[in-house]
Amino acid sequence: MQKNAIQKVVIVGGGTAGWMAAAMLAKTAGRSLDITLVESDDIGTIGVGEATIPPIQLFNNHLGLDEDDFLRKTMGTFKLGIQFDNWGRKGDSYMHTFGRVGRDLGAIPFHHYWLRSLKEGGKDSLWDYSFNHKAAYANKFARMLKIKNSPLDGLTYAFHFDATLYARYLRDYSEKLGVKRIEGKVVDVILRGEDGFIDHLLLENSAEIPGDLFLDCSGFKGVLIEGALKTGYEDWSHWLPCNRAIAVPCESAGPLKPYTVSTALTAGWQWRIPLQHRTGNGHVYCSDYISDDEAADMLLQNLDGPPLADPRFLRFTTGRRKKFWHKNCIVLGLASGFMEPLESTSIHLFQAGITRLVKLFPDKKCSQADVDEYNRQAIYEFEGIRDFIILHYHLTQRTDTDFWRDCGQMEVPESLKQKMALFRSNGRIFWDTMELFAENSWLQVMVGQGLMPHSYHALTHQVKSDNMEEYLENIRIIQDRALSTLPLHRDFIAGHCSAPGSSLAGQ
């Protein structure tokens, strides 16, 4: 063993973030690390958060989870995208689907051919070329990487699941790999005099928990990173003003949709997330424009079925910690910052943070170069997601309430202005490989909310009009044929991964 090798890792917090971190470290390091997780049943977890994005498959695969078993134990369903209602204008609807729309032709992205076709009189929507979109609206699903006998992508998917059950599932997994769980409340954090590193935690029952490396997964409070190390918070409320949420589950109604629905309301938006046994609902809003009572009434009136619990009221400030890694403490989960769940990015950010930590896993000294690199990557990732979420608000054409008027008129970050200007002129989208949301995501949200480019890539004219139309038509035909072979989402779940006790079991 190296002289300064980390031997003992202490995780504070047993929500989704804490148990994801424990599972990943235990799987990667085996028994070479002594991992302890401290959580307080009195404080509890936040218990909401049910929609994910496709990279979660990588995380689950790394752990070696059986996908059907995981879905069964978390009441999970499949997710092909997010439908956005009333975001551009009232009555508008579009979907941000996962996966690629159409298929690039040589070096020129697909959407330039679609744009050219429109200029030449074509009438098809962008989504006429999205297989995910077609399957979503037909309420169909199957695991299909490629469309058979074609070069076209099949379905790209993520999951909806109960985040509390997911944490419980990962707890079982981690404990089997030797992670120790301690029930208790951290009441003090003792720093070392010589370098300000965390030396040990003091629990309410006077137990001392020493460690070499500490992961702060303690939720919004940030017990270590803010409570003890006081690293500060960067507030993004001026760009993302929503600061409250109300969550309430209700009985399922109608067909089992393989997508999330996000409906813009008067001062925020409502999510609907279909699980096997219920629908998760929430209203995210800004308290400067609507009272808590009005927001709760609005949510309860918009439920698809009878509520199954009392509404839960949550408060937050959008932004991020100034440092994600400081001294011997790394922050993950809600403790690291918060952006509203419009694009289901929180759980992904935990996953990305843990993966980054594994790549930069330190020794007891925590080299400043490693710490700086971790922080640089984490900040870059947070800011890319921030810009993408602001885009949804800023591109609104709604003027029916003060909230939407203010969103449409707000000054946005320079990085976002450049992306919109580039797309507006010739339909170009560039993104860094480290950015989470790639070309197809930006494309669908910009087009979906009415930002259409003035022109398109000049080199599309290397293809004759007739050939281009034939190419486009072939994509539609192949996708439509494949769609007819797909089972219904509910039937697929019933056949593979229905949870005992859910309405889909035993069908």
Ligand SMILES: Cc1cc2nc3c(=O)[nH]c(=O)nc-3n(C[C@H](O)[C@H](O)[C@H](O)COP(=O)(O)OP(=O)(O)OC[C@H]3O[C@@H](n4cnc5c(N)ncnc54)[C@H](O)[C@@H]3O)c2cc1C
């Ligand atoms: C309204 C809302 C909607 C969301 N929707 C989504 C979504 O659709 N998709 C998505 O990816 N994410 C979503 N999220 C995020 C998601 O809920 C959370 O990321 C996740 O479920 C829980 O995060 P966590 O583990 O960081 O914190 P928590 O669940 O709050 O867990 C904190 C843990 O720390 C422990 N703790 C705290 N203080 C102490 C102490 N002093 N001593 C000991 N233990 C302590 C607690 O007991 C608990 O175990 C949403 C969040 C909100 C607020």
